[in-house]
Amino acid sequence: MATPRALESPDLYNIGWITALPIERAASTAMLDERHDKPCGFVQHPSDTNSYTWGRIGEHNVVIASLPAGQIGTTPAATTASNLLASLPQIRIALLVGIGGGIARPEEGRDIRLGDIVVSQPQGTTGGVVQYDLGKAKLNKEWEQKGCLSAPPPVLLHALAAIQAEYELGESRISEFLNGTPKLKKGVSGYSHQGFENDRLFKASFDHTGAANCARCNDEEAIERIPRDTTDPEVHYGIIASGNTVVENALTRDEIVQEVGEDCMCFEMEAAGLMNHFPCLVIRGICDYADSHKNDRWQRYASATAAAYAKDLLGYVPFRGLQETPRALDILRSVRQNIQEVHTIASETKSGIKSLQSDSHHAKLKTWLSPPDISTNLTDALKCRQQGTCSWLLQSEKYREWKSGKRQHLWLHGIPGCGKTTLSAAIVDDLMQQLQTPHVVLFFYFDFKDIEKQSLNKMVRSLVTQLYSSCVDSRAELEKLFLFCEKGDRQPTETALLTTFLEMSKHAESLQIVLDALDECSVRSDLLKWLEALSLSDHEGLQLLATSRKEEEIESGLGHWLDCTSIILIQSHSINQDIRTYLHETLRSDRGFDRWHRRPEVLDEIEAELMLKADGMFRWVVCQIDSLKNCLDLRKLRRSLKTLPATLEETYARILMNIPENYRKEAIRILQFLTYSDRPLTVDEVVDIIVVEPDEEPLFDSTFRMPETREIMRICSSLVSQVTRQRGESTVEELQLAHFTVQQYLESDRVDGALSLMTVAGDMTRICLAYLSQVDEGKSLTAIKEELPLAMYSAESWIDHARYSETRPDVEKSILNFFLHQSQAYAVWGKLFDLDQPWNGPLWCADRKTAPPLYYASLAGLQHTVLGLLDNGAEANADGGAYGNALQAASSVGETHIVRLLLDHGADINVQGGPYGNPLQAASIRGHKDVVLLLLARGAEIYSQGLYSDALYASAAEGHEEIVRLLIDHGA
Incomplete structure (x- = not known):
């Protein structure tokens, strides 16, 4: 037999392979394509007592270590891993390979058999392995989940994805490695499949009755499973539960799985010890079902299947990718630093020290999550609310039951324009005024006017941020996610955010959530699924109140779980009370009706006529008020009152028709941009939009700007509204469509072609390109933003509009002219916006090459x-x-x-x-x-x-x- 060769340096070994039992190490060693002698120059660290096996699998050099004989569990595993890294600091990835107890649930589609393989795969914020503590049961008998293993390096996760794809195509080499390994075939017979007749899964209620191999166990207590036609093992990917005690009782097994709260597939005893010592992938061959029927028959075969899978997996790890992976020791240092920071945060929270909860740390978290500012929606809605309105709801029995906690959920629905957003604002205001510790109130406004407020993702970012600020005890959950995402260097997944929110919510004894305008969410199906999952939470102190229109999708989605007694229909007669209050106050305080203050009977007449036709449509009344302000005499006023439009659609059509002809072009352009822009526009941006003339010279002349920008509201006032917003440290005035029904009307086929998508997108493309041509490349970014406020929007958005309109001849001509003949405008665009990385801000560097x-x-x-x-x-x-x-x-x-x-x-x-x-x-x-x-x-x-x-x-x-x-x- 040839003497194993020794490689010239220990630095050539980049993969660590850890086993616990001698049979696991034997199976792993048998999988080596080549055994090596100890490498030249290897000096074992003085504290390292490990014994190593060196070798090669494919193009990778591997070093195998195992726990001391007779020792199992987290502590020996941690010691072995630490010693390995002390002697071999160049190790980059690690595998923990051996046996485990399967958690088989064939009735749920998880038909795990003895000899099958379970591989740890990260899910959400869990790195693939969760730790529980069997030695410390809480007073409520819940098992304590102590932590989770860090996710393996990306090179292993990519290999995991690749091998899963190949196995889907039937390309597994596990059986080839098992059957083609001479050392296993001529060794102990236990390394082969032990026979289907020796693989029985018994009911959890049935305990082992004697005999080493269940010979006396009643077959009738076995769970019937679909027979397999091959002995080839199957591979399962998911969460592995790791603890310090052998699990050999089915009821205990099921209790831990239920209480730990993870979708576990297997139990084992070493991975938890590596949490802070060795980020790795865990591969377990199933040798028993973690019940009283546990025996040693399948251990050798399960060790072999796990080792065969590990060998196959390494074939999908690219050598170059492995060399570019950070050393495990370096990853470990970062993990330890993060864990220490979590411990510090938790300790300081408990002791009342708030240094780590400083404004700067809060700001960093908020920047990372980037939640939309929903306080503006609340403020705007409260401004619209007249004193004394909404009392019919706030004093209603159902609302008071919900507020007191006797009722868990409420859904308010009503017709378009009935004032639902104002009602939700009144609810939030009422809850906050009554707020007493430990109550927490969270709210979110879905908003058609702002793309940042239309998704489930943005909603949960907002709720998480609010909860973090309001409930100190919940903060550690977000801190864990923050550190898991490399202290904010990468963004969390939506699933991770939703999971984190649910975990945070458990720390709030009483939590009331108000969600407004579900119908304005762009991903309703996902939102409704999440609401249903939220309703199933066992947190009795969590309450939800939502508002929306009564649309079939929403009604059906909520109807799956919401009791019909928890639904409030916003009825016309209830809203009419608020409309009457609003009218009475507005007619007597709005300066547009000053001319009638000496004739109160005229004001009473206006109020009576509007109340007669309002039918619970708050938005309709607001539009009529704006229109009636223009009636300068009683004859004109009464004629208008007699010919009031019956619906909101008729109202909007009349407003468009009555726009003065000399401002119709500007009005259409404003409505085009406000309807189809993907973000709110400032008043300054809109002012410049109506100055641009793509078909004239000059294309843009700032001297033609409106001298009083606030007067832009006069062009189409009832269809748009002006609001004050906070952008960073600055306050800006924004123009927006006045209501969701306005946008729906303008996007409908009841409006002329000037507002069709093709027309609008083409006009917006040409206006943006024309505006960019006026930017002076020699000016600073600050100067450009101040002097040409539409420049950033034009740079960011023209190409999006062009996608819908480039087939229009005039648009195609403008685009080609921009690309071919406007070198300065083209260079300016490249400095203001990077199409390769659109998430970056303005680049504006003189040497950037487009x-x-x-x-x-x-x-x-x-x-x-x-x-x-x-x-x-x-x-x-x-x-x-x-x-x-x-x-x-x-x-x-x-x-x-x-x-x-x-x-x-x-x-x-x-x-x-x-x-x-x-x-x-x-x-x-x-x-x-x-x-x-x-x-x-x-x-x-x-x-x-x-x-x-x-x-x-x-x-x-x-x-x-x-x-x-x-x-x-x-x-x-």
């Missing part, structure tokens, strides 16, 4: 513009941009038609460059099947190297199964 126009047009999906540029001589292979060239940019974003155009005009199909290496790999990584098909049909080189070796590996690493099959079908 990519060629063809690159940006390809990246943005402007097909007609791409063709126009190519016809005008644009070089299809020109370098530039984050993706390297136009073809790779189009491939990365899935623009199949543009890819075809570029290829037709001579683009190099195998061009190298950019982050992905080549177009085929870019499309494969991003999952764009049609682009991959086109590139293959045009002769793309399948084996061309890039970020993930070749395209096959890239698509597998990202889990794109269809593309994997497609590449294989084409010879990969």
Whole structure:
């Protein structure tokens, strides 16, 4: 037998492999493709008592260590891991490989069998392993979850995704490794499958009755499972529960799983010891079901299946990617620092010390979460509320029951324009005025006017931020998420945020949540699912009150869980009480009705006529008030009162029709931008919007601005409103559509073509491009923002509008002129906005190099513009941009038609460059099947190297199964 060779340096070993039992180490050692002797120059740390096995699997060198003989559990595991890193600080990734007890639930689709493999996979804020403490039961008998294992490095997670994709295609090599390992075949027979007849899952209520291998256990107590037709083990991915005591009782097992609250698949005893010592992936072969029927029969085979899977997994870890992964020791130092910070925060919170809860720390968390400012919605709504209104609701029996905690949830619904937002503001105000510790009030306004206030994601960011500020005891939960996200260097997932909010809410003894305008949420289905999950919370002190229109989707979604007695219909006669109060006060205080103050009977007449037709529509009344202000004499007033429009739609149509002809163009333009802009616009921006003339010279002249910007409200006052907003440290005046019903009307087919999407998007594109042409490249960013307030919006938004309108001849002409003949405007645009990284702010650096126009047009999906540029001589292979060239940019974003155009005009199909290496790999990584098909049909080189070796590996690493099959079908 040949003597094992010794590598020239211990630095060549980057993978640590830890086992607990000798049989686990034996199985792992048998999987080595080559055994090595101790490397030259290896000096074991004085405190390190480990014994090591050295070797190679594929292209990776591996060092195996195991716990001392006869010792199991978290402490020996921690010692082994610490010693390994002390002697081998160059280790970059780690695997914990061995046996575990399966948590099989075939009735729930989790049919785990003996010999199967469970792999820890991060979920939400959990790194894949949760720790529980069997030695410390709380007074309420809940098990204490003590922590979670850090997530493995990205290189392992990518390998995990790739191997899962391959296994979906039937490409597992586990059986090959089990059957093809001579040392296992000629060793102890226990390393082979132990027979289906010896794999029985008994009911949790049935205890073991004697005999080593359950020979006396009643078969009738076994759970019936669908027979398998192969002994090949299956692989399951999820959470592994780790503790310091053997679990060998089914009832205890199920109790821990239920109380820990994680969707656990397996128990084991070492991973928890590595939490602060060795971030790793845990791989467990299932040798028992963590019940009283536990025995040793399956341990060797389970050790072998886990080791075989680990070997297969390493085949998906790219050597280059491994070398670029930080050392485990460096990751460990960061983890320990973060854990210490969490401990410090928790300790200081308990002792009342608030140094870490300083304004700067709060500001950092708030910047990280970036919640929308919903206080403005509350303030604006309260301004609209007249004293004495909303009392019918605040004094109602159902509301008082909800407020006192006797009723858990309420839904208020009513017709459009009935004043629901004002009602919700009155509720929040009432709750806050009555607020007593430990009550916490949270609120959120979904808002059609602001894209930042239309999603579930933004809602939970706001609620989490409010709860953090209001409930000190809840803060540690958010701090954990903050540290999990590398102290704010990366954003949390929506799932992680929702989970964190639920965990935080448990620390508030009484928590009341008010959500306004569910119908203005852009992702209603997700919101309704979350509300249903919230309703199932066992937190009895958590209460929800929501308002919306009565729409079928909302009614159906809430109807699954909301008791019909917890619904309040906002009836017309109730709102009419508030409308009467509003009218009486407004008619006597608004200066627009000063002319009638000496004739109170006229004011009474106006009030009576409006009340006669209001029918609970607050918004309708507000519009009529604005219209009646223009009646200068009694005849005109009475004629108007007799011809009042019957509905909101008729009201809006009449307002549009009555706009003076000399301001109709400006009014339409204002409504175009306010209806289709994806963010609120300042008054200064809107003032400049109506000055731009794309078809005249000069395109923009600041001397034509309105001398009194506040007078812009006079152009279409009843359809828009002006509000004061806080932007950072500055206060700005914004213009917005007055109500959700206004936007719905303007987007409907009942309005003329000037407000159709194609028309609006085209006009907005041309206005933005014309405005950019007026920006002086020599000025500072501060000067540009002050002198040309529409510049930032124009730079950020024109290309979005162009996507909907570039086929319009005049729009196409404007775009091509901008790209080909306005070099200064083009350079200014590149400095104000980076299309490659749109999340960045203004760049404005003099030396920034913009990519060629063809690159940006390809990246943005402007097909007609791409063709126009190519016809005008644009070089299809020109370098530039984050993706390297136009073809790779189009491939990365899935623009199949543009890819075809570029290829037709001579683009190099195998061009190298950019982050992905080549177009085929870019499309494969991003999952764009049609682009991959086109590139293959045009002769793309399948084996061309890039970020993930070749395209096959890239698509597998990202889990794109269809593309994997497609590449294989084409010879990969």
